[in-house]
Amino acid sequence: MTVITAAGPAAPVRSDELRPRPRLGALTAEAVFIRRSLTHSLRDGEALLMAIMLPVMLMLLFTFVFGGALDPSGGYVDYVVPGIILLCAGFGASSTALYVARDMSSGVIDRFRTMPLHAGAVLTGHVVASVVRNLLATAVVIGVAVLVGFRPTADLAGWLGAIGMIALYILAITWLFAAIGLAAGSPDAASGYGFILLFLPYLSSAFVPVETLPEWLQWIAENQPVTPVIETIRSFLMGTPMEDSGWWALGWCLAIIAFAAWWGAWLFRRKAGRR
Template sequence: MTTLIDTAPSRAGSAPALVRSRPAGLTAEAVFIRRSITHSLRDTEALLMAVFLPTMLMLLFTYVFGGALDPSGGYVNYVVPGIILLCAGFGASSTAMYVARDMTTGIIDRFRTMPLRAGAVLTGHVVASVLRNLFATGVVIGVALLVGFRPTATPLEWVAAIALIALYILAITYLFAAIGLAAGSPEAANAYGFILLFLPYLSSAFVPVETLPDWLAWFAEHQPITPIIETIRSLLMGTPMGDSAWWAVGWCLLFIAVAAVWGAWLFRRKAGRR
């Protein structure tokens, strides 16, 4: 993973110095991506929970509450976009625990002795989480189709919806990775991430914003999750989009920028890297 290079002696009679060079290209990132994917495949319980829990919530809202919320039986078409974001959140939350575990078990001290870019470890966690969550999201959409979800999207709209879902997964994963760096333990990282998991419940995921109390409706309308859900709903079901797409992409890019800067700073500070 490293290369030893002989350098010219600094003074007469001195031995050649040995300097470690960084791996070329994205070699380090590829190694850590493979490492994180391997850990994800071994942690089957976390992957199953990331799929089963949103699926159970979708079945609960569709068959238990759906008749009261929409007697026509079309509530599943309304609720699926919110369930997709819930699935992404549950799947990404494990990233915080994985990162916190790396920071507390001493393995980062081993990585610190290697000539690696500080972001390589985080890149591995983030990319593996995005791939894992895209798979889980695909399973949830498949189950939704089985229980009556009938999107009207064209192939181009499907591509746009999947791109936005992937962007949101990337954003929320970076946030959870930064939370994992900031937390003092995996348990604390799990607790801190609960706020992000709770946001979809205070949005238009399950009921229209206008049906909420005035003070809660204002928060639900202006928080980041609502425009993302409304954009996905518009792409898949043909509902009015308005300016929600611009807000959705803007919020995701802001999350990525803030989390990337915050995460890089935390990693350099905690791992002693510059």
Template sequence: MTNFPITTETKAATLGATNAVFIGRSLRHSLRNTEALVMAIALPIMLMLLFTYVFGGAIDPGGDYVTYVVPGIILLCAGYGSSITAVDVAADMTNGIIERFRTMPIKSIHVITGHVVASLARNLLATGVVIGVALLVGFRSNASFWEWLGAIGIIVLFILTFTWLYAAIGLVASSPAVASSYGFALLFVPYLSSAFVPTETMPNWIQGVAENQPITPVIEAIRGLLTGNLDNSNVWWALGWCLVILLGSYVWCTWTFLRKAGSR
């Protein structure tokens, strides 16, 4: 029997095919979980309408509050959508499917990649819907094409970062319910930022937290890009925070998966 050598190209093709299978699996799960998909889109829209039409008049009587609040709503949308990943990963780790994957000639850790890519696609769809609704209720942008591209790039990086973070949380959680609780707690972080009101309007002790946490520079970078009033330092801080959290989350996620699942 002739043994054919496994080339680098063959390994790359096999890896790509395996990832495609797991990505397709996660996307199908997302489409079947219609309640979570609808809530990932509906909740940010409801919050935007609430803050714009109920609180907006008191916060900004001039009627421009929708332009201020949209970047925060986008990140809240991304955070909520990413939190679903923690539940999905925890479900895979507790329902026995990982053990079945380990019996196959594949790296079962690709299941995490599938969840991350599906979350990115799901969140970009939700973000597009949120921006569309924002335009309908009065959001206006002075951004150029390249500024829009820069804002979208930061949003994609933020989604990717927090999806890997939630994937790691799903791995350490003992059940999907616990993963959901951890994810819900993290969703309060944007409220302690400049998402809904300027940080200088907050009490001093909260202001210090709001100005020095990762979400604020990300929001300010997106807001500056979309309104044409960009402070470059916010972009660098946003990129720095996202890359540090992304790297830490990826390492944490990979190490935890290999330890718990005994992946190949």
């Protein structure tokens, strides 16, 4: 015989289960993703090592191989180090495009979409971690430069000004690389697109004075962001005339940050479906 029992009343749904989960605070979300990106950086020690070794090798190449021809007095290392610092920043920041593109293509962003956090926290984590990595790499490069003969004349105020300019440039180019990583269709494409930006220091006053370049190239060197940034750092460290380079460097960096942050936020909302 089959016994049919009446189903009991359904358990009432608690009101707190119907309410949407609150979003994490902005600082909490950003801190989580900064720690995540820094952890990935420590695990990817080879990328950090290459970001340091490549600029150091270029500095040694230009100092000991080309330096005698460019400046027979032996002071070429003092001229070239500010440009090498920006090369170091570029190499280090380029990995941000790869990390962001990898997150977008691996599906981890879809998991983040289900969490009550701010969409911009993901990008902020990558950018802040990259700035920290690049400042450490820059310190190593400057230390090696001192070992091979770099003798800056800056006082404390000059060093603080140079560090501030370097940090602002790193922040600007890192945001730009993060946006490139979002725009790219794959990590390989992101690496290729970002590599184009690494040529800008070669078309500036990083290695030779602008006036020694061909006339058509002088216009490019004078009207791109790297030249005023280099001249500003060179002025802080070596006491050369700054003129209006400082204002141009500040304006370029702030404009790049504003554009890259807006572009990156738009791309993230478009690709990840977040508001």
